[in-house]
């Protein structure tokens with residue numbers, strides 16, 4: 001089943017000695033007892049190995065610690081209703097991983113290395129994938145610069161790894177209040193906003209702290225140049241249902257091309273909705289909320305799936321409240337997407353990829 005992946009006897013032992021977490025699961029806290037590692041050096045990828053989960057030791061001059069040359073992905077393995085394990089559109093994560101790698105001046109990973117790593121951890125840890133609907137194995141592939149040298153140059157040495165966590169809901173709230181961010185910028189034209197690299201997230205944290213202090217759950221990022229057009233949230237894409245049409249900001253180089261976003265566009269069309277991908281002015285949206293023409297808004301991403309937005313606000317105390325906290329559009333899209341991911345609905349696009357289990 002695996003040509004490239006080598007599973008060490010210590011990894012097998014670690015799996016044997018591990019018990020799946022019981023009870024309510026939080027997101028990304030408990031990790032499966034193994035991890036997958038491959039090192040890049042001298043222009044080549046070395047062996048791909050599954051080893052016991054544990055700390056990694058780095059020299060203090062390791063480049064990632066200083067210059068942030070790092071990328072990651074987020075994907076899920078499902079095993080509900082006696083079915084699975086399944087991965088959802090893993091080739092999209094592979095493509096985006098290499099897109100991020102190119103943008104960050106890093107080597108690409110070969111397809112068999114990425115796929116055997118994510119399928120390997122899903123397969124060997126299948127018994128630890130939670131079986132309740134809404135829970136899953138959150139899988140985190142990542143790569144970082146391991147060269148030891150303080151010069152600001154792209155590193156010649158990299159480490160690729162995959163870890164995984166049996167996880168519950170990413171956002172436990174039924175709906176969120178969103179702060180329209182007018183002060184800080186997440187990404188700008190020509191920057192790295194459309195790559196999944198740590199710096200984008202680090203740069204958003206202060207805004208998140210301030211938004212939370214002011215009573216908001218999330219930050220809605222506007223375009224970096226004019227602070228006029230809606231882009232996305234810190235870890236999710238944005239949709240609004242306006243005049244009976246589903247709107248989402250058109251992609252550009254400061255928005256992450258979300259796999260959930262892309263899937264929702266297709267599923268919403270299948271559900272008979274008109275989908276508009278267009279530049280979206282924040283003032284237009286707020287006016288549409290005031291007029292009652294915008295009936296729902298929601299955010300979406302792999303971890304959280306679909307989360308309705310109840311309210312937009314700013315630091316001056318202005319509020320724009322949506323009539324539907326859990327509106328019919330967000331609800332039907334979430335049910336359809338989750339039904340597909342969990343193998344309950346017909347998969348007409350071939351998005352659901354079964355993974356063989358190893359016993």
Ligand SMILES: Cc1ncc(COP(=O)(O)O)c(C=O)c1O
Nearest residue numbers: 235236237256258259260301302
């Ligand atoms: C900044 C950002 N936008 C959007 C998304 C949603 O992307 P996806 O649906 O592929 O998880 C994510 C999560 O990966 C993200 O980090």
